[in-house]
Amino acid sequence: MSVTALSPRRSSQRAQKEQHILSAAEKVFAEAGFGGATMQLIADMAGLPKANLHYYFATKEDLYRRVVRDIFEIWLHAADVFDAAPGPAEGIGAYIDAKMEISRRHPHGSKVWASEVMHGAPVIQDYLETTLNDWTDGRVALIQRWIDEGKMAPVNPRHLLYMLWATTQHYADFNHQIETLNHGKPLSERQWREAKNSVKAVILRGIGVA
Amino acid sequence: MSVTALSPRRSSQRAQKEQHILSAAEKVFAEAGFGGATMQLIADMAGLPKANLHYYFATKEDLYRRVVRDIFEIWLHAADVFDAAPGPAEGIGAYIDAKMEISRRHPHGSKVWASEVMHGAPVIQDYLETTLNDWTDGRVALIQRWIDEGKMAPVNPRHLLYMLWATTQHYADFNHQIETLNHGKPLSERQWREAKNSVKAVILRGIGVA
DNA sequence: TCAATTCCTGACCATATGGTCAAGGCAAAG
DNA sequence: CTTTGCCTTGACCATATGGTCAGGAATTGA
Numbered sequence: 001m002s003v004t005a006l007s008p009r010r011s012s013q014r015a016q017k018e019q020h021i022l023s024a025a026e027k028v029f030a031e032a033g034f035g036g037a038t039m040q041l042i043a044d045m046a047g048l049p050k051a052n053l054h055y056y057f058a059t060k061e062d063l064y065r066r067v068v069r070d071i072f073e074i075w076l077h078a079a080d081v082f083d084a085a086p087g088p089a090e091g092i093g094a095y096i097d098a099k100m101e102i103s104r105r106h107p108h109g110s111k112v113w114a115s116e117v118m119h120g121a122p123v124i125q126d127y128l129e130t131t132l133n134d135w136t137d138g139r140v141a142l143i144q145r146w147i148d149e150g151k152m153a154p155v156n157p158r159h160l161l162y163m164l165w166a167t168t169q170h171y172a173d174f175n176h177q178i179e180t181l182n183h184g185k186p187l188s189e190r191q192w193r194e195a196k197n198s199v200k201a202v203i204l205r206g207i208g209v210a
Numbered sequence: 211m212s213v214t215a216l217s218p219r220r221s222s223q224r225a226q227k228e229q230h231i232l233s234a235a236e237k238v239f240a241e242a243g244f245g246g247a248t249m250q251l252i253a254d255m256a257g258l259p260k261a262n263l264h265y266y267f268a269t270k271e272d273l274y275r276r277v278v279r280d281i282f283e284i285w286l287h288a289a290d291v292f293d294a295a296p297g298p299a300e301g302i303g304a305y306i307d308a309k310m311e312i313s314r315r316h317p318h319g320s321k322v323w324a325s326e327v328m329h330g331a332p333v334i335q336d337y338l339e340t341t342l343n344d345w346t347d348g349r350v351a352l353i354q355r356w357i358d359e360g361k362m363a364p365v366n367p368r369h370l371l372y373m374l375w376a377t378t379q380h381y382a383d384f385n386h387q388i389e390t391l392n393h394g395k396p397l398s399e400r401q402w403r404e405a406k407n408s409v410k411a412v413i414l415r416g417i418g419v420a
Numbered sequence: 421t422c423a424a425t426t427c428c429t430g431a432c433c434a435t436a437t438g439g440t441c442a443a444g445g446c447a448a449a450g
Numbered sequence: 451c452t453t454t455g456c457c458t459t460g461a462c463c464a465t466a467t468g469g470t471c472a473g474g475a476a477t478t479g480a
């Protein structure tokens with residue numbers, strides 16, 4: 001039994017390969033769902049034999065778990081802009097921008113997350129109950145403070161958060177529908193700006209800060 | 211080869227049984243996704259042998275197709291309230307109410323629909339390109355007219371529609387998350403009213419009609 | 421150069437799943 | 451009552467899939 005640590009070179013290469021696999025897996029899980037995804041598909045997408053895939057990730061569930069957790073991290077960090085803000089106009093505006101950017105850059109991840117939650121969150125239920133719950137409570141309190149200070153209209157903070165999540169993630173989760181309704185083409189740079197501005201305009205005016 | 215029509219009694223019983231199966235299938239597809247759903251699970255849920263299930267629906271895809279199309283119908287009919295309205299306050303307000311009610315009454319169907327679109331709409335792509343596209347164009351034109359008539363703030367109608375879809379369907383598609391953040395309990399009657407009102411308040415004020 | 425360790429892979433296995441089928445049950449028309 | 455045709459079902463099949471494994475290839479440290 002050896003306790004030798006991997007050499008830095010090996011360790012880095014391994015991390016790199018894991019990342020490559022995770023990226024392929026994210027795409028396959030997003031496009032086919034957990035049930036529809038196969039290890040063979042993921043292996044093909046990553047360009048390696050299935051057996052090799054199993055060397056890095058023992059089971060399909062392990063791989064899936066990693067994908068979902070990575071998304072969750074990104075998701076949570078989008079909130080950083082929220083806290084630093086002096087008021088709702090800046091905080092919520094920046095949050096919308098950040099989440100829209102995530103929808104644009106990580107559409108696959110967003111779908112995996114949505115799928116996971118829709119199916120009852122079998123692998124991240126504990127995260128929902130702890131981390132997400134705490135995060136939400138914090139944000140609700142912050143928004144309530146803004147309301148109490150007269151900085152925005154009195155809106156139920158929890159439902160406002162849901163609206164923010166829903167509207168921004170919609171551009172990732174339903175991007176196929178949006179593309180279809182956009183003559184089959186992805187949103188252009190200009191159209192993404194328009195989308196961001198539209199969402200921000202309605203929400204910010206909706207909470208009385210614009 | 212017989213061309214005898216089914217007796218009314220038989221025909222009705224068959225329709226009833228099909229409906230029962232469709233209901234079970236909707237639930238299973240929603241909870242497990244197309245790939246994760248099995249004919250055995252659906253049969254168990256409907257309380258009949260798998261072979262009997264195959265008598266009514268030849269293949270899993272047939273069954274799925276029927277489920278998705280049924281949802282789509284409901285989805286489209288929610289728009290009826292939209293058209294009759296004299297202006298945005300009534301039309302969009304009623305539309306939000308209608309779609310929130312659908313999220314409440316048909317959470318399974320909404321999830322199946324979301325899943326279908328997220329996975330690239332393999333079975334209803336043609337509907338998206340024809341029916342939904344036309345429907346959307348009509349609604350966009352109507353909203354634009356309201357804007358031109360000065361009845362509401364100038365908001366990109368298409369993105370406004372996306373916001374309406376996103377916010378209302380969120381309560382169905384992510385109901386597990388919402389329940390988890392609600393101390394593990396489903397929204398009460400009162401909380402549903404609060405949700406509806408919150409969404410309407412932000413959106414309607416956001417488009418300048420409240 | 422030479423172990424030691426990590427990495428890679430084709431072949432293989434057990435199981436689950438969509439779908440089939442033949443035989444029997446049952447309602448209703450004649 | 452009998453026949454006709456729909457309905458029901460246990461048993462069965464072919465295939466796909468998650469996962470294993472033994473042995474070989476690379477890489478690393480001494």
